[in-house]
Amino acid sequence: MAFMLSQSLIIGAVVIVLTPLSVFAASFISKRIHSAFKEQSKITGELGGYSDEMISNRKLTAAFAYEHEAGKKFYEINKRLKICGEKAQFYSSLTNPATRFVNGLVYAAAGVAGAFLAVSSGTVSPGQISSFLAYANQYTKPFNEVSGVIAQLQSAIASASRVFSVIDVIPETDGESDNDYEQIPDEITGVVSAEHVSFSYVTEKPLIRDLNIEISPGSRVAIVGPTGCGKTTLINLLMRFYDVTGGKISVDGVDIKNMKRSSLRSMYGMVLQDTWLFDGTIRENIAYGCPDASDEEIESAAKDAHIHSFIRRLPDGYDTVISGDESSQISAGQKQLLCIARVMLAKTPMLILDEATSSIDTMTEVRISRAFAAMMKGGTSFIVAHRLSTIKNADLILVMRDGDIVETGNHGELLGKRGDYANLWNRQFSE
Ligand SMILES: Nc1ncnc2c1ncn2[C@@H]1O[C@H](COP(=O)(O)OP(=O)(O)OP(=O)(O)O)[C@@H](O)[C@H]1O
Ligand SMILES: [Mg+2]
Structure with a gap:
């Protein structure tokens, strides 16, 4: 630049003043492409989400003859993506030519200024002008190169902002306890109590009001x-998937709000109605909670869950690769049994079964509840079941209606009361 100015102050000034114009042109266009790219990545996300939903639920789509509708919706989103993508591509491919055009003008202006000086005053020679034009070319080159990557940068920034919007989501509030300080019971015996607990998912609609329970250790x-x-709501509160809005729940005398969620959850083994298996071998799936378990331990858990003989019959046995979706070769009940084997292996002091045996035949269910009873000797377990025959032997039965516990007692006592439980029982067995 200094050399350029030393050759001729005037032409040098023309080049230096005019070249930044190309930056203005580039930034003007890049502002437009930023919003277009943002829109484009939003629609791409929408399209991906929609395809994923429709493909993973293809059976349901087919069962309701919804393919045509789904196709139409896909076409509509895709069309929006096309329009927006074209706009983004058009503006982004405009940036570089626009800067080049402005720089071309600068080049021409430098040439004209040089020619004008040479003719009018004779202060510059034609040789100087031509070397000058070569410098001017060198000078504007980086501007052209920068504008060439502006479009890519804008596209990357638009995509990154979507990623950051996910990263920036504030996680579930961890309560006052999740700092360094936490209280943990010295020994987990399984005393669970709820005092004046109230809870609602939506503030206007109270669900649980003033719930009180006291569970002695080792009860079913x-x-x-x-x-x-x-x-399920009560289970969610016990596990702190939701926090109570009033009152407190404690385990062995410690308010669960003063424990870390992870510590609380590690005290419970849990099997739900919705089974969850991941892509991997059966062995890995059973050993999910205890990766260090030996093969014997895994097999013994599978035997307790009455799934061992089924696994043995598979060509690859425990090394059969399964996946959580319906494409794998196992039935809904077998999936539940695998999840049961998982908690049987984990041997946690407390257990929660929410409709855990709903897909399993009654014979196996009875055998499994016996295995659970043996496993949970001394531990506390909570069992939610619609089939009352499974819970007949429970130490304590809580009968709920509209968020309240309306009756408590064991099977015999509750039948004697001739209330809700007796009604449920009689209805199930009169059919
Ligand atoms: N995430 C939620 N947001 C708002 N309301 C909810 C939510 N989950 C459940 N509810 C409502 O709370 C009430 C209790 O639901 P809950 O899942 O505890 O029932 P449940 O006794 O487990 O029933 P089921 O026998 O069908 O499993 C229901 O009326 C339900 O509509
Ligand atoms: Mg439920």
Whole structure:
């Protein structure tokens, strides 16, 4: 630049003043492409999500003859993506030519200024002008190169902002306890109590009001009641998937709000109605909670869960690769049994079974509940079941209705009361 100015101050000034114009042109266009790229990545996300939903639920789509509708919706999203993508591509491919065009003008202006000086005053020679034009070319080159990557940068920034919007989501509040300080019971015996607990998912609709329970260690507690009465909700509160809005729940005298969620959850083994298996071998799936378990331990857990003989019959046995989706060769009940084997291996001091045996035949269910009873000797377990025959032997049965516990007692006592439980029982066995 200094050399350029030393050749001729005037032409040098023309080049230096005019070249930044190309940067203005580039930034003007890049502002437009940023919003276009943002829109494009949003629609790409929408399209991906929609395809994923439709493909993973293809059976349902087919069962409701929804393929045509799904195709139409896909076409509509894809069309929006096309329009927006074209716009983004058009503006982004405009940036570089626009800067080149402006720089071309600068080049021409330098040439004209040089020619004008040479003719009018004769202060510059034609040789100087031509060397000058070569410098001017060198000078504007980096501007062209920068504008060439502006489009890529904008596209990357637009994509990154979507990723950051996910990263920046504030996680579930960990409560006052999740700092360095936490209280943990010295020994987990399984005393679980709820005092004046209230809870609602939506503030206007209270679900649980003033719930009180006191579970002595080593009990098998069954929770029964009609659909939607709040059984799963109670389990969610015990595990702190939701926090109570009033009152407190404690385990062995310690308010669960003062424990870390991870510590609390590691005290419980849990099997739910919705089974969860991941892509991997059966062995890995069973050993999910205890990766260090030996093969013997895994097999003994599988035997307790009455799934061992089925696994043995598979060509690859415990090394059979399965996946959570319906494409794998195992039935819904067998999936539940695998999840049961998983908690049987984990041997946690407390257990939660929410409709864990709902897909399993009654004979196997009875055998499994016996195995659970043996395993949970001395530990506390909570069992939610619609089939009352499974929970007949529970130490304590909590009967729920509309978020309240309306009756408590064991099977015999509750039948004697002739209340909700007796009604449920009689209805199940009169059919
Ligand atoms: N995430 C949620 N947000 C808002 N309301 C919910 C939510 N989950 C459940 N509910 C409502 O809370 C009530 C209790 O639901 P819950 O899942 O505890 O029932 P449940 O007793 O487990 O029933 P089921 O026997 O069908 O499993 C229901 O009326 C339900 O509509
Ligand atoms: Mg439920």
